[in-house]
Amino acid sequence: MKLKELSIYNFMPYKGEQKIKFPQHETQNVMLLFGDNMRGKTSFLNAIRWGFYGKALARHLRKIDRVDLVNIQASSEGDWKMEIGITFTHNEVEYELRRCIEKKQHVSQPRVDADFEESIGLTIDGERIPGDKVISEINQVAPEEISRFFLFDGELLQEYENLLIEQGEQGIQGEKIKQHIEQALGVPALINGKEDLSTLLKEARRIQARDAKKNDDLKNYAEQQRQLEIKLSQLEKDLKDLVSQKHSLQQHIDTIDDELRSTEVVQRKKIELEGLKSELKQTEIHISDLDDEKRELIKTSWKDVLFDIAAPALSNLKQKRDSIQNAISEKAILDNEIKSLTKIIENTICTQCEQSIPESKLAPIREKLSLLQAESELKIVNLDDVTQITQQIDKLSSIRSAQEGRRILQNLDKKRKSEVQLIRIESTLDEIEAEIRDHDTDHIMRQREKRDRLSGQLANLNRDIDDCRRDISKTEEKLDQNATLISKNVGAQGQQSSIRVNIYQELEQVFSKGIDKLRDSLKIDVEKNASKAFAQLTTESTYSGLEINRHYGLSILDENKRIIKERSAGAEQIVALSLIDGLSRTARKSGPIIMDTPLGRLDPKHRSNVLKYLPQMADQVILLVHEGEIHPDRDIQHFADRIGVRYKIQRQSATESLIVKES
Numbered sequence: 001m002k003l004k005e006l007s008i009y010n011f012m013p014y015k016g017e018q019k020i021k022f023p024q025h026e027t028q029n030v031m032l033l034f035g036d037n038m039r040g041k042t043s044f045l046n047a048i049r050w051g052f053y054g055k056a057l058a059r060h061l062r063k064i065d066r067v068d069l070v071n072i073q074a075s076s077e078g079d080w081k082m083e084i085g086i087t088f089t090h091n092e093v094e095y096e097l098r099r100c101i102e103k104k105q106h107v108s109q110p111r112v113d114a115d116f117e118e119s120i121g122l123t124i125d126g127e128r129i130p131g132d133k134v135i136s137e138i139n140q141v142a143p144e145e146i147s148r149f150f151l152f153d154g155e156l157l158q159e160y161e162n163l164l165i166e167q168g169e170q171g172i173q174g175e176k177i178k179q180h181i182e183q184a185l186g187v188p189a190l191i192n193g194k195e196d197l198s199t200l201l202k203e204a205r206r207i208q209a210r211d212a213k214k215n216d217d218l219k220n221y222a223e224q225q226r227q228l229e230i231k232l233s234q235l236e237k238d239l240k241d242l243v244s245q246k247h248s249l250q251q252h253i254d255t256i257d258d259e260l261r262s263t264e265v266v267q268r269k270k271i272e273l274e275g276l277k278s279e280l281k282q283t284e285i286h287i288s289d290l291d292d293e294k295r296e297l298i299k300t301s302w303k304d305v306l307f308d309i310a311a312p313a314l315s316n317l318k319q320k321r322d323s324i325q326n327a328i329s330e331k332a333i334l335d336n337e338i339k340s341l342t343k344i345i346e347n348t349i350c351t352q353c354e355q356s357i358p359e360s361k362l363a364p365i366r367e368k369l370s371l372l373q374a375e376s377e378l379k380i381v382n383l384d385d386v387t388q389i390t391q392q393i394d395k396l397s398s399i400r401s402a403q404e405g406r407r408i409l410q411n412l413d414k415k416r417k418s419e420v421q422l423i424r425i426e427s428t429l430d431e432i433e434a435e436i437r438d439h440d441t442d443h444i445m446r447q448r449e450k451r452d453r454l455s456g457q458l459a460n461l462n463r464d465i466d467d468c469r470r471d472i473s474k475t476e477e478k479l480d481q482n483a484t485l486i487s488k489n490v491g492a493q494g495q496q497s498s499i500r501v502n503i504y505q506e507l508e509q510v511f512s513k514g515i516d517k518l519r520d521s522l523k524i525d526v527e528k529n530a531s532k533a534f535a536q537l538t539t540e541s542t543y544s545g546l547e548i549n550r551h552y553g554l555s556i557l558d559e560n561k562r563i564i565k566e567r568s569a570g571a572e573q574i575v576a577l578s579l580i581d582g583l584s585r586t587a588r589k590s591g592p593i594i595m596d597t598p599l600g601r602l603d604p605k606h607r608s609n610v611l612k613y614l615p616q617m618a619d620q621v622i623l624l625v626h627e628g629e630i631h632p633d634r635d636i637q638h639f640a641d642r643i644g645v646r647y648k649i650q651r652q653s654a655t656e657s658l659i660v661k662e663s
Contacts, residue, residue, distance in 0.1 A: 001141050001591040002620055003048075004094075007085035010071040011050070012043040013657040020659055022592075022620060023644025030615050030642045031622045032630070033659070035649030040657040041624035044649075045596050049151050051084035051099050053144050054118065059258055062251075066101055066113045072655040080110060090141045096123045097138070142591055145183040150591045150618070152580065181552050185522050185587060187515065194511035201504035205229070205483050208497035215491040225482050232475045239468045246461045249454060256451045259444075266439045273432045280425045283418055290415045294408060301404040314396040321389045328386075331379040334372055341369040480505060522586060523548050530554055530582030536613050537574045539605045546578065554579050570602050577610065581617050592620035608638050615642040 003022040008014045023031050035041045046056035046064070056064040070082045083100040101116040110116055122129040122137060129137055142150075182188065205225060212222035344357075344365055483505070487498040531545040534556075544561055546554040554575050556564040584593065595614075602610060611630070614621050623630070630636065636643070646662040 001088055001090045003592050003622075004087040004089060005085075006048060006051070006087075007083075008047050008659075009081065009083040010074040010079060011047050011082055011084060012056075012069060012071060013040040013655065014043065014047070014659070015071045015074050015652075015656045018659050020647060021645065022622065025644050026619070028642060028644035029618075029620050030639060030644060031620070032643060032646045033622065033624045033649065034627060034630075034647070034662075035624065035657075036626055036651070039649045039651055040659075041596050041626075041649065043657075044624060044659070045151055045594055047084050048086065048594060049147065051086045051097060052138060052142060053147065054099060054120070059254070059261075062254070066116045066118075067110050069101075070110075073653070080116075088141075093125055095137075095141065097121070097134075145188075146587055146591065150584070150593050152593065152595045181583060182519070182522075185526075185583070187518055187522070190511055190515045190518060194508060194515065197504055197508045197511060201501065201508060202229075202232075204497060204500040204504055205479060208483060208486055208495070208501050211495055211497050212486050215489070217491055218486055218489055221482055221486050221489075225479065225486075228475055228479050228482065232472065232479065235468060235472045235475060239465065239472065242461060242465045242468060246458065246465065249458050249461060253451060253454050253458065256447050256454070259447060260451070263439060263444050266436050266441065267444065269432050269436050270441050273429065273436070276425055276429050276432070280422070280429065283422050283425060287415060287418050287422065290411055290418065294411045294415075297404045297408050297411065301408065304405045310396045314393060317389050317393045317396065321386060321393065324386050324389070327379055331376060334376045334379065338369060338372050338376060341365055341372065345369065523550075523552065525586045526552060526579070526582040527554070528582075529585040530578040533581040533613065533617075534575065534578035537578060537606070537609050538571075539609060546575065552579070552583075570606055573602060574606055574610070584617065590618065592622060593618040594622040594624070596624040607635060611635060611638040615639055 002024070004024065005022065006020045007017060008020075009017045023029055033041065033044060035044075050056045050069065056069055058064050066082075070080055074080075080103040081100065082102075083098065085096070085098045087094065087096050089095065098121045099118070100120075101118045103110045103115055104117055107115040120131065120134050122134045124137065182191075206229060209222045209225035209229070212218035212225070345362060483498075483501045487493070487502055527546060527548040530548070534543070534546050534554075542559045543564075544557045544559050547557055547563065548554055556571065556575065558564055580593075584590070593614075607629075614623065647659050648662055650658045650660055652658050
């Protein structure tokens with residue numbers, strides 16, 4: 001099957017009519033639809049699903065009500081019509097499918113599905129197909145169970161990733177996905193056949209037991225059969241009730257999960273809010289401490305003023321004292337020299353040669369002595385002045401500055417920054433409180449506790465279901481044994497009821513063995529195809545392949561065929577994509593692959609490998625992505641030659657999006 005065109009009218013965010021053409025070229029078989037989150041990528045996928053099967057799915061495969069499918073803006077304007085048209089080809093035959101809902105004439109405001117009329121039309125190569133045969137024709141081309149292999153949203157990919165977790169093999173989710181996989185691979189055909197035979201076998205055993213009552217030798221067996229049939233009926237009823245309870249309980253848990261998931265942001269905001277409140281309190285305390293510090297600094301800030309005034313006077317006194325001390329030193333030198341010259345003049349005999357010094361030599365000495373004495377008389381020093389100045393210096397030196405002025409400026413700067421931070425915190429607090437004002441966080445915590453209790457009840461229910469199934473199996477085994485004993489009795493040989501019992505027992509065993517054989521064969525094919533895909537997707541060359549388990553989960557094998565226990569989130573996604581490809585290639589029918597957000601947690605190398613491989617997964621590959629997954633410039637190069645067409649979802653308003661083709 002190959003999609004040609006999709007027309008959308010008033011479906012979810014797509015108001016009015018919009019048309020999308022799919023790539024038809026064999027090599028340029030990739031279509032890209034870019035769109036931000038919450039803009040309509042999943043709705044696009046749901047439009048195709050609803051067009052084919054009349055259902056759109058929310059999380060946990062829950063069906064979306066019709067009233068929620070009609071575009072909000074259109075319905076507010078009184079236009080309640082919603083329609084999907086799909087043109088596609090299969091085996092060179094063209095199909096045109098249209099599915100439409102409109103509100104019933106007597107309904108003013110639709111509230112439930114019954115308030116709408118649904119119509120469906122199909123033409124094959126221009127020939128209109130009768131309404132009662134449309135579903136049959138669709139199932140011939142694209143059975144609904146196969147749709148899980150070509151309509152992949154983020155949740156479905158996550159389901160397959162969960163299937164890969166070893167401890168999840170025994171879980172509810174693993175069993176549920178296994179059933180979906182086997183349904184798509186064709187196993188239910190044999191299972192349904194076995195169930196039909198089981199019904200025929202039960203009826204044959206009842207008839208056999210009724211016939212056995214007529215034989216005295218077989219009356220006891222007949223009564224045992226009757227009691228076992230009663231027990232089996234009660235066990236089957238109990239099992240049905242338990243499964244119904246489990247389904248109801250699981251739906252309740254899913255609903256709580258959705259609520260909790262939707263409030264994860266609220267919980268994070270709540271934690272952020274508490275952190276901000278603590279930060280606010282600390283900032284207010286810091287500002288208060290800065291105010292206290294500033295008051296203390298102001299008390300002694302006068303010292304800075306006095307210090308600034310005293311500093312020049314102190315400097316002058318020190319210079320004056322230095323000048324006096326220099327004068328004292330110079331006068332002492334002069335006095336020593338005068339004393340020496342005076343001694344020479346008074347004693348005219350030379351101390352070296354003991355001869356009289358001539359007058360001609362003494363005259364210059366007397367002249368120099370006169371000059372020195374005159375200079376000495378000019379250098380009059382009062383020692384009391386030095387003492388007084390020194391005392392003044394000591395007093396002024398005691399006036400010291402702790403640089404309170406500079407510290408006050410630093411204090412004011414810190415306070416200004418803290419006040420700015422305080423405003424930021426208060427503003428953020430107001431925003432967060434406004435965001436979560438309408439959310440009851442206490443209720444959310446109660447819901448978490450409730451979910452834990454329900455999960456415990458679900459675990460108990462699963463144990464009860466397993467016990468009930470074992471009891472049913474044992475009871476059926478006893479019924480078969482009794483039926484065999486009756487058949488072998490001489491009185492029952494040749495009876496039609498015993499012959500039918502034997503035939504149905506043998507056929508049931510044949511179907512049971514056939515189911516096991518088909519499962520084994522399918523799993524081998526899935527493992528082989530998935531391993532081929534994995535070899536091209538992984539960046540680790542030492543991996544030898546994948547190994548499948550009974551739930552179709554896959555494990556990575558190292559070069560020595562040993563299972564790798566710990567895997568990254570990116571590795572899980574690669575294995576999940578490999579499983580999808582393996583299942584798709586093993587399935588009975590093939591079709592396009594439409595993937596919503598397939599590259600969420602991949603590193604650049606794995607993303608490159610996936611983008612190169614995706615075009616090979618089907619004749620048509622439609623990728624619904626945001627630019628965080630596939631960068632229009634950086635990533636496109638890996639498969640640019642395979643892209644046939646590119647579209648982008650443009651936001652028109654909160655309730656309306658538009659799909660436009662990019663050149």
